[in-house]
Every structure is written in structure tokens, then in C-alpha cells.
Amino acid sequence: MTMPLEGRVAIVTGASRGIGREIALHLAEKGAKVVVNYSSNQGTAEKVASTINNLASSGDGVRAIVCKADVAEPSQVAQLFDMAEHTFGRLHIVVNNAGILDSKNPTIAQTSDEDWDRIFQVNCKGAFLCSREAVAKSNPFERLGKVEDVAPVVAFLASDQGEWVNGQVIGVNGGRV
Numbered sequence: 001m002t003m004p005l006e007g008r009v010a011i012v013t014g015a016s017r018g019i020g021r022e023i024a025l026h027l028a029e030k031g032a033k034v035v036v037n038y039s040s041n042q043g044t045a046e047k048v049a050s051t052i053n054n055l056a057s058s059g060d061g062v063r064a065i066v067c068k069a070d071v072a073e074p075s076q077v078a079q080l081f082d083m084a085e086h087t088f089g090r091l092h093i094v095v096n097n098a099g100i101l102d103s104k105n106p107t108i109a110q111t112s113d114e115d116w117d118r119i120f121q122v123n124c125k126g127a128f129l130c131s132r133e134a135v136a137k138s139n140p141f142e143r144l145g146k147v148e149d150v151a152p153v154v155a156f157l158a159s160d161q162g163e164w165v166n167g168q169v170i171g172v173n174g175g176r177v
């Protein structure tokens with residue numbers, strides 16, 4: 001049976017643990033090849049990749065690799081995308097998941113300039129750098145939207161998989177990047 005993401009290639013940033021790990025595993029279970037990005041936890045990133053490579057559907061081929069890259073650093077982001085393309089070919093999916101939270105949940109008064117700068121570097125600039133790199137490597141749709149483009153999103157939101165997406169406005173418009 002063909003899987004829905006068969007033949008697709010994904011980069012998931014911050015995939016060594018937490019939400020990113022689950023995204024990487026889920027995309028792989030649906031057939032995608034995955035680049036597991038991390039910034040410091042090489043061991044946990046490698047475990048995610050080996051879990052994917054040991055999936056029954058993997059056969060003999062490599063389905064996941066790890067790539068250390070700080071998403072806040074333009075040259076490292078470029079290397080991440082180059083590695084994905086070099087290993088798996090054309091890229092289809094980029095998940096901007098990498099992010100840092102201060103577990104102490106500080107108030108504004110307790111937040112230092114350094115902490116503020118670093119959070120914005122990773123959470124905002126990181127997403128921008130990866131999105132820009134993805135756009136540079138992607139092909140525009142070059143078509144207008146059709147009525148059929150909307151129905152699958154409605155079905156997803158109504159399904160169990162969409163259970164945690166409520167009260168949101170989702171643009172179904174091909175994206176403006």
C-alpha cells in the first residue's frame with residue numbers, strides 16, 4: 001500500500017526530542033525521508049534517526065539522517081539544506097519546530113538582554129532563515145486555487161488528527177512566501 005508521504009523529503013528542525021521528535025517519527029511512519037536536525041543532543045538525535053531507519057517500511061534504504069545545525073546561524077542553515085538535498089534529493093517539507101523556552105518562565109523583570117536576544121535568534125530568526133532557504137529551493141505552484149483545495153483541510157480539522165486545532169483561522173491559499 002502506498003503511504004501518503006512516500007517519496008517526500010522532510011527537514012524537521014529540533015527533532016532530537018519533544019515535539020520535533022514526534023513530528024519526525026510521524027512523518028517517517030507516513031513514508032517521508034527525514035533529516036533530523038538538532039543543536040547539541042547528538043545521541044538523542046541519532047536514536048530518532050535509528051528508530052526511523054528500523055521501521056518495517058524502511059527496507060534496506062536509509063530513511064533518516066541527523067544533521068547538527070544551529071538554526072540561528074545562516075551558514076549552518078545553508079549546510080542543513082545542502083545536506084538534505086545531497087542525501088535525499090529534492091526537498092518537500094520543512095517543519096520549523098526548533099525553539100527554546102526558559103523553563104523558569106521568567107517575568108519581564110527577570111529576563112536578561114542576553115536571554116531575550118537568544119530566544120529571538122532561535123525562535124524567530126531561525127524560523128525565518130529556514131523558511132527563506134526553503135523558499136529559495138521550492139517551486140511556486142503557478143496556479144490559482146480550486147474549490148477542491150479546501151475540502152481536505154476541512155476533513156483534516158474534523159478528524160481525530162485535527163482534534164487539537166480549534167478556534168484557529170487557517171489560510172487555505174497556497175501560501176504567500
Ligand SMILES: NC(=O)c1ccc[n+]([C@@H]2O[C@H](COP(=O)([O-])OP(=O)(O)OC[C@H]3O[C@@H](n4cnc5c(N)ncnc54)[C@H](OP(=O)(O)O)[C@@H]3O)[C@@H](O)[C@H]2O)c1
Nearest residue numbers: 014015016017018019038039040041070071097098099122
Ligand atoms: N512544549 C510546549 O508546551 C510548547 C508550547 C508551545 C510552543 N512550543 C514550541 O514547540 C517547539 C518544540 O517545543 P518542545 O517542548 O518540543 O522543545 P524541547 O523539548 O525543548 O526541544 C527543543 C528542540 O529544539 C532543538 N533546538 C534548540 N535550539 C536549537 C537551535 N538553535 N538550532 C537547532 N535546534 C535547536 C533542540 O535540540 P537539542 O536537543 O540538540 O538541544 C531540541 O531538539 C518549540 O519551538 C517551542 O517553542 C512548545
